[in-house]
Amino acid sequence: MTIQREIDQEINCASCQAKIDLEKYLKAHKVCPVCNHHGIMGAEERLNLIVDAGTFIEHDTELYSVNTLGFPDYETKLDRDTKKTGRPYELLSGTGQIGKHNVALSIGDISFIGGTMGAVAGEKLTRTIEYATKNKLPLITIAVSGGMRMQEGTLALMQMQKTAAACTRHSEAGLFYISVATDPTYGGATASFVSLGHIVIAEPNARIGFAGPRAVASIRETLPDNFQKSEFLIEHGMIDHIVHRHQMKSFLISLLDWIR
């Protein structure tokens, strides 16, 4: 008789530190059952949660970053994160269906160079928005970002106006843009496409801002406990809705039904 011993796999919640059974945590899409903390998800996990199964067609997979400025160790980090994520870029982009609605969408990934936005993510996002404009599709972006990529300097910063201009043309064509910000969304992403959604949604307790609290604290102001959290931002008119991860897909479908 074979005795099978199950190895308990547990993780600690990053917020309340409760021990959580890994299988249950993954089934709950990385939401802590004790404190409701929304853990960090990869782009593919988000895709599976939001997009109808089998409908996603990825676009622009031929783009990859190069070390144009000769920034030390950049290639090493690109190689490391390409192996880690299985793709040479941080942004999944393409078309798919959400509740049978055709959409163009992009999804960021914090696991690739901290989700920072360089020339490749900017180009992929811009092409996605332009595809949406040309094909009269609503646009959905799901952001997670450490800001613009310092290893690409001005080339990264230029992606802000490029994506913002594409958003403007999409809007001027009478098309609808839903922006979803997840924890954490910072820097130039917040200062460009993330804030340009006709409706901006955030997950609960997500940190969203331009400069982070440490940089802001340098002006010697006392910051509130929930500074730059979704619950603070909604009170100050920076976002429109806070939506629990488990309700995100049905919420997006209700918006897409509404605009049809």
Ligand SMILES: [Zn+2]
């Ligand atoms: Zn917790």
